[in-house]
Amino acid sequence: MKTITPSDDEALDLHLEENLLDKNQSLAQKNRRLLDRFGVYAVDILGSVGSGKTTLIQQMVTFLKGKLRTAAIAGDLTTTIDANRIQNAGAEVIQINTGKECHLDANLVHRAMNHLDLKNIDLLFIENVGNLICPGEFPIGAHQRIVIVSTTEGPYMILKHPYILMDASTIVVNKIDLAQAMDVDIQKLKENAMGIKPDIEVIFTNARTGQGISDLIQTIRIQK
Amino acid sequence: MHEASLAQSIVETVLRYAGANKAQTVKSVQVDLGALTFFNIDQVKFWVKVGFENTIAQNARVVFRQIPGRIRCKACGFEGELKMQQNAVYHLALPDFSCPSCNNETVSIVQGKEAVVKTIRILKKPE
Numbered sequence: 001m002k003t004i005t006p007s008d009d010e011a012l013d014l015h016l017e018e019n020l021l022d023k024n025q026s027l028a029q030k031n032r033r034l035l036d037r038f039g040v041y042a043v044d045i046l047g048s049v050g051s052g053k054t055t056l057i058q059q060m061v062t063f064l065k066g067k068l069r070t071a072a073i074a075g076d077l078t079t080t081i082d083a084n085r086i087q088n089a090g091a092e093v094i095q096i097n098t099g100k101e102c103h104l105d106a107n108l109v110h111r112a113m114n115h116l117d118l119k120n121i122d123l124l125f126i127e128n129v130g131n132l133i134c135p136g137e138f139p140i141g142a143h144q145r146i147v148i149v150s151t152t153e154g155p156y157m158i159l160k161h162p163y164i165l166m167d168a169s170t171i172v173v174n175k176i177d178l179a180q181a182m183d184v185d186i187q188k189l190k191e192n193a194m195g196i197k198p199d200i201e202v203i204f205t206n207a208r209t210g211q212g213i214s215d216l217i218q219t220i221r222i223q224k
Numbered sequence: 225m226h227e228a229s230l231a232q233s234i235v236e237t238v239l240r241y242a243g244a245n246k247a248q249t250v251k252s253v254q255v256d257l258g259a260l261t262f263f264n265i266d267q268v269k270f271w272v273k274v275g276f277e278n279t280i281a282q283n284a285r286v287v288f289r290q291i292p293g294r295i296r297c298k299a300c301g302f303e304g305e306l307k308m309q310q311n312a313v314y315h316l317a318l319p320d321f322s323c324p325s326c327n328n329e330t331v332s333i334v335q336g337k338e339a340v341v342k343t344i345r346i347l348k349k350p351e
Contacts, residue, residue, distance in 0.1 A: 011251055011345050016241055020233045020339040102226055134226040136262035137339075159311070162318050163262065166333070195309065197321045199329040 024138055027106035031113065031141025038118035041222040042126055044140055046164065047148030048157075049130035052174040054082040055207040056148060056216070057125045061089040063213050064123065068222070072125040073112045075104040082127060091125075092116065102134035109140040123222055132161040139167075144221060150174040151184040158192040165197045170219045177206045230263055230339060231271030237341050238281055247346035250281035254343045260293040260306075260336035284344075293336030295321075299328035306336075 035042050047053045054074070061070045071092040074083040083095035094112040096104060109126060116124070126142055128135045147168045149157040152175055158165070165171065171193045179186050190202040201219045205212030234255060242250050253272075257263055265288045276282050296303045302325035308317045322329050 011347055012245070012247075014241055014245060014344050014346060016237065016341045016344060018237050018241075018341040020230060020237065020341065021337075101229075133262050137226060137230075159318065163260065166260070166319075166321060195320065196318055197329075 021137065024106045027110060028139040028141040031106055031110050032143070034110075034113060034118070035124070035141065035143070038121070040118050040121050040124050041220070042124040042142040042144075043220060044126050044128060044135075044142035044145045045148065046128045046132060046135055046145065046168075047130065047150075047172075047174075048132060048153060051130070051148045051150040051153060052172075052205075052207040053127050053130065053148055054085050056172065056174065056205065056213070057086050057091075057127060058089040059207055059210050059213045060125070060217060061086060061091040063210070063217060065090055068122040069120055070123045070125065071116055071121045072127060073104075073109060073116075074127045075108070075129045076127075077101075077129065086125075086127075092121070098129055102129055102131060103138050104128050104135065104140055105138045106140050123220070132157075132164045136164050136167075144169050146170045146172060146216075146219075148172040148174055149189065151176060151179040151182045151186065151189075154182070155184045155188065158189055158196070162196045165193060165200060168197070168200060169221070170201045170203060170216070172203050172205055172212075172216060174205050174207050176204045176211070177209070227263055227267040228271050231268050231275055234268070234272050234341055235275030235279075235281075238276075238284075238344055239279060241344060242280060242346050245346060246349050247280060248349040249347045250276075250284040251345040251347060252285040252287065253281070253341065253345075254287045254289065256289050256291050256338045256340045256342055258291045258293065258336040258338040260333060261339055263339065265290060289342075291336055291338050293319075294334050295323075295331040296334045297323035297326060297328055298330040298332065299323065300326040302326065303334065 072086045073094050075096045080095050083093045087093045094115050096108050145168045173189050203216045293306045307320040307324040309320050
């Protein structure tokens with residue numbers, strides 16, 4: 001069979017200008033509009049595996065009981081361990097199992113929101129998948145982003161993840177009771193964060209005992 | 225590995241446009257990636273090459289251009305590159321999200337968050 005192929009000088013350039021993140025971005029905006037329509041304030045919570053995301057959400061849910069109607073979307077690779085813990089604290093919880101995906105995206109969050117009774121929720125916690133890199137590029141429509149680092153992750157967590165602070169309003173330094181044992185200077189962690197983003201709020205917590213939880217709640221800018 | 229999902233959308237985008245334009249071969253692809261995104265160019269490039277295997281784009285030259293980060297200050301109007309602090313102790317260059325000109329904290333990012341397939345070069349099927 002004879003095949004005629006075009007020569008290189010017959011090449012055609014197509015100008016696509018196709019933005020690859022647009023789809024997620026517009027879905028995130030759709031999520032935000034939906035939340036706003038029902039008066040739900042959403043907080044995206046980021047932190048490594050074991051930094052204390054679930055325990056902090058649990059504590060906030062317990063603290064806010066009777067004051068605000070809370071709910072949570074818990075993103076995790078597998079298992080419903082996190083979701084069960086938050087549910088036991090008294091919030092409605094939807095679990096998203098991402099399988100192998102390292103971040104939540106706007107589409108997954110949208111599907112989870114469809115299962116929530118939004119008109120009976122004031123404050124929605126969205127627990128992202130446990131790492132500080134992948135979720136950075138995928139806004140999900142939340143009003144505010146809180147980043148958690150803990151002293152057991154060592155003294156360099158903030159210096160190693162400076163760009164995640166770009167869109168964060170608050171940094172939580174958790175497990176301050178273990179700082180001494182870990183030889184981590186929590187003031188130094190605060191300096192690191194403020195050096196990168198001067199207007200960021202830094203809160204010290206011990207999520208197990210509830211220390212610092214009311215300070216953390218103060219940084220949530222919900223208007224109620 | 226969020227690079228894999230970005231690479232997948234690059235592959236899908238390229239093959240969709242190539243198909244719609246009756247391409248026989250894709251010769252080259254140009255992608256812009258902002259320096260302030262969380263994507264590693266080498267990893268994205270690797271996965272794009274994998275995604276192009278056994279397609280009309282398998283021999284395409286894939287060119288990534290990194291777009292530098294730029295910020296604008298709402299207070300003084302400064303627009304330019306992000307301030308980077310050199311930290312010799314940690315061998316790190318840390319970004320500083322305050323205004324290099326007036327130190328104000330209200331800066332916004334105007335460039336560096338791109339992830340765009342700019343152009344593709346194709347050879348058409350003979351009519």
